[in-house]
Amino acid sequence: MSRAFIAALSAMALIPFAAVAGDLRSDANAVFKPVTAAAAAKAVKNNELTPAKIELGKELFFDPRISSSQLISCNSCHNLSLGGVDAGSTSIGHGWQKGPRRAPTVLNAVFNAAQFWDGRSEDLKAQAKGPVQAGVEMNNTPSNVEATLNSIPAYVASFQKAFPGDNKPASFDNFAKAIEAFEATLVTPNSRLDKFLAGDEAALDATQKKGLRLFIDKGCSGCHDGVNAGGGNYAQFGAVEKPSAAILPEADKGRFAVTKSPADVFSFRVAPLRNVALRAPYFHTGQVWTLEEAVEVMAKSQLGVQLAPDETTAIVAFLGALTGDQPKVDYPVLPARANATPKPQQ
Numbered sequence: 001m002s003r004a005f006i007a008a009l010s011a012m013a014l015i016p017f018a019a020v021a022g023d024l025r026s027d028a029n030a031v032f033k034p035v036t037a038a039a040a041a042k043a044v045k046n047n048e049l050t051p052a053k054i055e056l057g058k059e060l061f062f063d064p065r066i067s068s069s070q071l072i073s074c075n076s077c078h079n080l081s082l083g084g085v086d087a088g089s090t091s092i093g094h095g096w097q098k099g100p101r102r103a104p105t106v107l108n109a110v111f112n113a114a115q116f117w118d119g120r121s122e123d124l125k126a127q128a129k130g131p132v133q134a135g136v137e138m139n140n141t142p143s144n145v146e147a148t149l150n151s152i153p154a155y156v157a158s159f160q161k162a163f164p165g166d167n168k169p170a171s172f173d174n175f176a177k178a179i180e181a182f183e184a185t186l187v188t189p190n191s192r193l194d195k196f197l198a199g200d201e202a203a204l205d206a207t208q209k210k211g212l213r214l215f216i217d218k219g220c221s222g223c224h225d226g227v228n229a230g231g232g233n234y235a236q237f238g239a240v241e242k243p244s245a246a247i248l249p250e251a252d253k254g255r256f257a258v259t260k261s262p263a264d265v266f267s268f269r270v271a272p273l274r275n276v277a278l279r280a281p282y283f284h285t286g287q288v289w290t291l292e293e294a295v296e297v298m299a300k301s302q303l304g305v306q307l308a309p310d311e312t313t314a315i316v317a318f319l320g321a322l323t324g325d326q327p328k329v330d331y332p333v334l335p336a337r338a339n340a341t342p343k344p345q346q
């Protein structure tokens with residue numbers, strides 16, 4: 001039976017509302033997959049997840065001494081108290097330099113097919129080596145990170161525990177693997193959407209259900225799908241109508257920089273929408289401060305559609321249902337520096 005036919009029957013009050021809602025659930029289950037810790041662990045390749053490695057990764061994530069100034073940690077820009085991002089717009093890193101792009105969230109990043117707005121890193125361990133060395137982020141070198149870690153006996157012991165049998169455990173490669181292991185735990189299950197997918201009819205209110213229906217029927221879910229409601233493929237930002245130059249400046253050609261294919265000019269990884277309500281401002285430029293405006297920009301630029309105000313309201317309400325349980329992270333007490341630990345550099 002077609003959805004239009006069911007809707008028509010329902011309008012005539014011939015079948016109860018629950019039957020239509022059931023149809024919405026099966027449509028939603030065809031688009032989205034739930035966030036679970038088990039799925040996250042399965043998504044990690046070539047890196048065994050052990051409690052020792054995860055704990056070490058957590059310490060490294062919070063340790064500012066892996067930046068050359070010893071002021072900036074991963075958590076500075078991917079603040080776990082703020083949905084895994086900074087307060088925007090584009091990140092501020094070493095020497096108060098403003099980078100060109102907004103920090104994407106580390107929450108559920110393990111589910112993304114590739115990392116960064118342009119997908120230039122294949123996974124989280126490859127990604128973790130980037131910010132440490134980026135001049136506008138942590139401005140450090142692998143050898144200085146290794147010198148720092150190896151100078152601190154408690155870190156050497158933790159690396160030995162996390163990488164047993166390795167003859168040089170506190171290496172830059174293992175640093176990245178430990179961070180990946182920790183990041184694989186940063187997932188947000190039990191969102192209202194996930195409860196609805198599992199059969200809890202009351203998990204979404206009427207406005208959120210209307211928003212979910214619109215999200216599917218208008219075509220948003222054609223790009224934003226899967227576990228992370230995005231993060232699985234690439235699309236040209238401005239596929240139908242280019243947004244303003246503030247939102248999509250000429251200089252950043254997106255995935256073109258990675259593939260050099262003309263078809264990829266202004267192509268970006270479809271943004272994952274899990275917890276999106278927690279992390280304004282939006283888009284890779286971080287110039288849009290409300291979810292309402294972000295939704296309207298998307299409808300116009302990707303689908304050529306002008307949404308009615310009540311449609312925007314409903315889609316925004318639905319996006320709020322993508323907020324899951326935030327990871328509970330005990331703030332780690334880091335091992336003290338030793339006499340041999342390199343000093344901060346300007």
Ligand code: HEM
Nearest residue numbers: 073074077091092093101102103104109115116117131137
């Ligand atoms: C991208 C983790 C440090 C700013 C990312 C991504 C991850 C990540 C997983 C990709 C997420 C995705 O594509 O969905 C880390 C880790 C860090 C770290 C583990 C510490 C080793 C920093 C710092 C800053 C920062 C200190 C700010 C100064 C950014 C930005 C991007 C990004 C702007 C997007 C860059 C682009 O797409 O070109 N980070 N990050 N990160 N991070 Fe970090």
Ligand code: HEM
Nearest residue numbers: 219220223235268269270271282283284294295298299302
């Ligand atoms: C980004 C929602 C349709 C591709 C976003 C963001 C939101 C959103 C809220 C910003 C996320 C963030 O900054 O963290 C929607 C809605 C849609 C829709 C409600 C339907 C009305 C589409 C379609 C496509 C698409 C159909 C693919 C053709 C993208 C891409 C980005 C994005 C590539 C990243 C843009 C950037 O570079 O900043 N979407 N989207 N979206 N969406 Fe959509």
